[in-house]
Amino acid sequence: MSENIIEVKHLQTQFTRDDRKTVVLDNVSFHIKKGEVLGLVGESGCGKSVTSLSIMRLFKDTTGEITQGEIVYNGTNLLSMSENDMRQIRGKEISMIFQEPMTSLNPVMKIGEQLAEAIRLHLGYSDKLAREHAVSMLTKVGIPRPQEILAEYPHQLSGGMRQRIMIAMAMSCRPNLLIADEPTTALDVTIQAQILDVMKQLQADEHMSMLLITHDLGVVAEMCNRVVVMYAGRVVEEASVYDLFDEPKHPYTKGLIGSVPKIGQKRDRLDSVPGNVPTPNNMPKGCKFAPRCKEAMSICWEQEPAIAGVGENRFCRCWLYGEEGRGANA
Amino acid sequence: MRKPLVVVDGIKKTFPIDSGLFSSKKSVKAVNRVSFEIKEGETFSLVGESGCGKSTTGRLVTRLLTPDEGKIWINGEEISQMNETKLREVRKQVQMVFQDPYASLNPRMKIRDVVAEPLIIHSKLSVKERERTVAEMLEVVGLNSYHAEKFAHEFSGGQRQRIGIARALILKPKLIVADEPVSALDVSIQSQILNLLKDLQEEFQLTYLFISHDLSVVEHISDKIGVMYLGSLVESAPKETLFANPQHPYTKALLSSVPIPDPRAKRERIILQGDVPSPVNPPSGCLFHTRCPYAMEICRTTPPDLRKAAEDDHLVACHL
Amino acid sequence: MEVVNEVGQTTVVTLDKQSSRAREFWKKWKKQKTAFWAGFFILFLVLVAIFGPVIAPYDPYEPNYDATLQTPSLAHWAGTDEYGRDILSRIIVGAGLSLGVSFTSVFVGAVIGTILGLCSGYYGGWIDRLIMRGSDVMFAFPDLLLAIAIVAILGPGLTNVVVAVAVFSIPSFARLIRGNTLAAKEAVFVEAARSMGAKSSRIIFRHIFPETVSSMIVFFSLRIGTSILAASSLSFLGLGAKPESPDWGAMLSMGRDYLATSPHVVMIPGLAIFLSVLAFNLVGDGLRDILDPKTKN
Numbered sequence: 050m051s052e053n054i055i056e057v058k059h060l061q062t063q064f065t066r067d068d069r070k071t072v073v074l075d076n077v078s079f080h081i082k083k084g085e086v087l088g089l090v091g092e093s094g095c096g097k098s099v100t101s102l103s104i105m106r107l108f109k110d111t112t113g114e115i116t117q118g119e120i121v122y123n124g125t126n127l128l129s130m131s132e133n134d135m136r137q138i139r140g141k142e143i144s145m146i147f148q149e150p151m152t153s154l155n156p157v158m159k160i161g162e163q164l165a166e167a168i169r170l171h172l173g174y175s176d177k178l179a180r181e182h183a184v185s186m187l188t189k190v191g192i193p194r195p196q197e198i199l200a201e202y203p204h205q206l207s208g209g210m211r212q213r214i215m216i217a218m219a220m221s222c223r224p225n226l227l228i229a230d231e232p233t234t235a236l237d238v239t240i241q242a243q244i245l246d247v248m249k250q251l252q253a254d255e256h257m258s259m260l261l262i263t264h265d266l267g268v269v270a271e272m273c274n275r276v277v278v279m280y281a282g283r284v285v286e287e288a289s290v291y292d293l294f295d296e297p298k299h300p301y302t303k304g305l306i307g308s309v310p311k312i313g314q315k316r317d318r319l320d321s322v323p324g325n326v327p328t329p330n331n332m333p334k335g336c337k338f339a340p341r342c343k344e345a346m347s348i349c350w351e352q353e354p355a356i357a358g359v360g361e362n363r364f365c366r367c368w369l370y371g372e373e374g375r376g377a378n379a
Numbered sequence: 380m381r382k383p384l385v386v387v388d389g390i391k392k393t394f395p396i397d398s399g400l401f402s403s404k405k406s407v408k409a410v411n412r413v414s415f416e417i418k419e420g421e422t423f424s425l426v427g428e429s430g431c432g433k434s435t436t437g438r439l440v441t442r443l444l445t446p447d448e449g450k451i452w453i454n455g456e457e458i459s460q461m462n463e464t465k466l467r468e469v470r471k472q473v474q475m476v477f478q479d480p481y482a483s484l485n486p487r488m489k490i491r492d493v494v495a496e497p498l499i500i501h502s503k504l505s506v507k508e509r510e511r512t513v514a515e516m517l518e519v520v521g522l523n524s525y526h527a528e529k530f531a532h533e534f535s536g537g538q539r540q541r542i543g544i545a546r547a548l549i550l551k552p553k554l555i556v557a558d559e560p561v562s563a564l565d566v567s568i569q570s571q572i573l574n575l576l577k578d579l580q581e582e583f584q585l586t587y588l589f590i591s592h593d594l595s596v597v598e599h600i601s602d603k604i605g606v607m608y609l610g611s612l613v614e615s616a617p618k619e620t621l622f623a624n625p626q627h628p629y630t631k632a633l634l635s636s637v638p639i640p641d642p643r644a645k646r647e648r649i650i651l652q653g654d655v656p657s658p659v660n661p662p663s664g665c666l667f668h669t670r671c672p673y674a675m676e677i678c679r680t681t682p683p684d685l686r687k688a689a690e691d692d693h694l695v696a697c698h699l
Numbered sequence: 700m701e702v703v704n705e706v707g708q709t710t711v712v713t714l715d716k717q718s719s720r721a722r723e724f725w726k727k728w729k730k731q732k733t734a735f736w737a738g739f740f741i742l743f744l745v746l747v748a749i750f751g752p753v754i755a756p757y758d759p760y761e762p763n764y765d766a767t768l769q770t771p772s773l774a775h776w777a778g779t780d781e782y783g784r785d786i787l788s789r790i791i792v793g794a795g796l797s798l799g800v801s802f803t804s805v806f807v808g809a810v811i812g813t814i815l816g817l818c819s820g821y822y823g824g825w826i827d828r829l830i831m832r833g834s835d836v837m838f839a840f841p842d843l844l845l846a847i848a849i850v851a852i853l854g855p856g857l858t859n860v861v862v863a864v865a866v867f868s869i870p871s872f873a874r875l876i877r878g879n880t881l882a883a884k885e886a887v888f889v890e891a892a893r894s895m896g897a898k899s900s901r902i903i904f905r906h907i908f909p910e911t912v913s914s915m916i917v918f919f920s921l922r923i924g925t926s927i928l929a930a931s932s933l934s935f936l937g938l939g940a941k942p943e944s945p946d947w948g949a950m951l952s953m954g955r956d957y958l959a960t961s962p963h964v965v966m967i968p969g970l971a972i973f974l975s976v977l978a979f980n981l982v983g984d985g986l987r988d989i990l991d992p993k994t995k996n
Contacts, residue, residue: 092565193653207654237428237592239651242636246650264566267595267638290642308570309640310599312622318574319599322567325535441894470896482887487909497895546891 053121054226054258055104055143056080060118062096062103064111071329073099077118077284078356079277081226086252086259088273088290090266090305094326096282097262101228104260105145106135123225141171144219148231150211154203161199164218171222186217190247209240213247220251227252230262245271266309270294278302281327281337284356287364298365300342336368344369383452384554384586385417390439390449390459392432396659407658409435411610412449414685417603419553422580422587424597426633427607430658433590436607437556440588441475442466454553471501474547478559480539484531490517490542491527497550516545519582520575537568541575548579556588561596573600594637598622603692606630609658609666612685616693626688626695628671665698673699727989734985737978744975748795757785759792759945768961778963780954786964789945790971796946797975800857800939801926804864809919811865812872813911817903819873820880831877834870842867842925843932850938857946860939864926875918876911883910913990921983924976931972947972 062074074096081087091097102108103115106127120127122143127135139145147153155163164183168174174182180199187195190213203211212232219227232248233241249272252259261272269276269290276293278286278301286299297303307320324341327333333340339349348368356366392410410432417423425433438444440451442458451459458469474497477483484493494513498504504512514524520541531539540560547555557576561569577600579585591597597604598618605615606627614627625631632649639646651670656662662669668678677698685696729735747754757775763783771778777787819830837845849863883889889906897905933939934948942949947968954964 092567209654238636239632242650266640270640270642271638294642304567308567310595311640312595312598312637319570321570321574325537443890443894467896475894477887477891479887483891485888485906500895500897
């Protein structure tokens with residue numbers, strides 16, 4: 050099992066609001082192999098960001114808590130670690146990039162200070178060494194005139210530049226796992242292309258494992274080796290990127306892929322997934338996707354299917370692949 | 380040949396900005412000499428990245444803003460400097476759908492009143508007739524008439540955008556200006572709304588001015604496309620021509636930057652260097668020359684004019 | 700109620716949504732402990748103001764020269780003044796006067812100020828400059844001095860106190876509402892209404908005005924405290940209520956000669972003013988926390 054950098058097992062996370070407990074993640078399991086880029090796809094509210102926060106245990110000042118499951122990183126369960134030990138993991142072993150870089154950069158601190166701080170803290174470098182390391186990181190992420198940028202403040206930079214800084218910061222301690230939560234969603238396409246290019250390059254150079262959270266199937270197809278599709282706080286499908294796009298199994302995945310307009314493909318109408326995502330307090334009883342599913346059967350309304358193998362290294366949570374799938378790979 | 384419903388000729392809009400107490404007054408050329416035509420029943424899209432002036436252009440066409448220069452004809456009437464009283468008649472014909480379905484519906488009004496607002500403003504229908512029309516329109520956009528009694532916050536993003544569309548359609552206008560109508564929505568909901576817009580176009584013979592940053596969405600919905608960069612139109616062509624044979628280097632780079640949801644897709648990606656220049660200090664000559672891989676000497680000095688490329692309908696502003 | 704909508708999705712339709720906003724408010728209001736109790740005190744004051752003449756144990760105007768300047772006793776819970784009138788009865792009847800004057804004046808000020816603020820914020824340009832320069836001029840006067848000047852011109856009397864306090868409330872309301880209008884004007888739904896061809900009057904009253912109501916309510920309750928104080932001060936100076944009327948300020952004024960010998964004659968109306976101003980301010984702060992959390996600090 051040592052080839053997996055991280056294994057998330059049966060994770061359940063809940064939030065409390067107005068004395069009401071809401072289960073946001075239920076029985077979420079997946080793993081990331083060393084050097085692999087795993088995509089976590091889903092629409093807003095499906096729990097993909099909460100998954101990343103759960104891994105980092107970033108629930109301070111929120112009502113979020115992990116109620117069940119294990120997150121095994123390099124053989125140790127992160128959930129049983131003390132907050133102090135966890136702080137050693139965060140930023141050094143596992144780093145994170147967020148959608149809006151401005152919220153994670155300190156607006157009144159110079160870029161150089163922020164970068165060097167993290168480096169000194171985690172790698173124990175001297176001031177001079179930390180600064181040199183910072184410059185080399187900025188060069189790596191394609192920032193022109195890195196020496197000058199170090200003396201500037203975040204607001205003086207464009208969105209694309211800030212995201213590069215975030216990547217440089219996240220990568221500066223050579224983490225084993227990088228979690229990127231919608232890293233390019235706030236950016237324009239031509240800038241997105243630049244950032245994806247940088248991330249791909251760095252990932253390949255450092256042979257780093259990555260969890261890429263996104264709603265954009267185009268980004269998934271371009272960046273990932275394997276994909277986990279989430280819906281309503283559950284994993285509904287897991288497959289290699291080729292299998293997923295060639296032959297999606299879960300009706301939701303099919304709908305998702307069909308609803309994206311694709312350049313060069315002439316279609317008069319897009320396939321669409323009817324209806325809306327259910328809210329956590331208004332979950333249907335059986336399969337959470339049944340109300341929107343074109344292929345729903347009577348059992349789907351009654352009982353929630355378990356996730357089961359549906360071929361080599363493929364998993365799907367759907368009654369369509371009922372018994373035969375279950376026997377083969379579960 | 381169908382006649383043009385919208386003709387925009389050389390419109391300009393400059394916004395003053397005060398960058399500080401003692402610094403000199405600066406201004407941003409948000410829209411600079413933009414011209415295009417939209418034929419009846421056609422969908423014309425403006426694409427470009429943030430700050431390229433596409434939304435400002437949309438607001439000039441609906442006259443939420445007044446152009447500094449240039450002319451706008453809607454259905455044969457010149458409206459660029461028309462006063463508010465006269466504009467009210469034009470506005471019956473031109474309605475808008477906004478990007479943010481959360482902000483564009485008054486949170487204190489019931490859906491019934493939100494959708495009926497254009498009727499209240501422009502018609503003298505009785506309350507009963509009005510309610511019937513609203514109920515009909517809600518059905519048309521795929522909602523139910525009982526939704527009329529609720530408030531906007533009780534709906535999801537996609538449903539709210541349907542409400543916004545119902546409101547825009549209730550006067551049976553000719554032109555709908557849709558400003559990023561699907562960019563705030565999830566993909567599965569996005570496709571519902573795009574399909575709805577297409578169906579409605581057929582049913583009500585609508586003309587769309589569609590504003591979006593998403594090329595794949597634009598390709599799906601448009602007949603003609605205009606690409607904007609830093610306030611100027613750099614290329615405009617029918618959809619097929621633009622995607623098959625883009626002429627402007629910016630259009631080429633933009634097209635190649637869109638991630639394709641197909642892991643087997645192979646293609647040449649043109650990655651542009653640097654960021655979009657600040658519109659406060661736009662570059663001299665061609666606005667794109669600072670990032671253009673093919674920039675020549677002339678590009679640094681002389682701004683190119685929009686001129687015909689290979690085909691009649693294909694206009695491009697490039698020295699190449 | 701369960702309803703299956705156009706795309707076959709089941710949604711639960713809650714039919715009692717209208718009342719939910721009120722319920723939400725009540726829930727939050729109960730959590731504002733101090734303001735909650737201050738609110739009860741105001742409710743009590745209002746009841747006293749309304750039923751004052753009925754519940755007062757003595758006639759507040761009838762002198763009783765056998766019992767002048769008595770200290771509080773069982774017969775006269777708050778003692779008597781220099782004419783032997785029961786102070787408690789005067790406070791009770793005076794509540795109607797004081798609250799009435801301050802409420803009317805703030806109301807008049809709020810109505811005029813709101814209209815000016817809406818116009819100023821919405822139209823901008825020279826209208827805005829005119830209104831805002833006008834209120835700057837009024838802000839330059841100390842509030843009370845302005846009120847004194849107005850009463851001096853119009854002559855003393857309660858009606859003129861109302862006018863004076865109303866006038867000095869106008870600029871603060873105008874400025875507050877102008878700020879809210881400027882913010883609301885930028886809302887997308889306002890732009891949407893403009894794109895539909897709505898007239899200015901419709902946009903102002905249907906779309907912008909409702910956005911300003913909550914901060915207006917907050918300011919209104921805070922302002923009532925100020926105006927009780929102002930009206931009392933004017934009466935104290937002899938510019939407001941007639942000296943023999945049971946107005947709290949007038950009672951203070953009458954009693955100050957006996958401050959050394961019978962302090963209760965001054966203390967009791969002083970306490971009434973103090974408590975009611977405090978209560979209105981506490982309620983105002985509580986309302987602000989609920990309705991308008993942005994403007995805190």
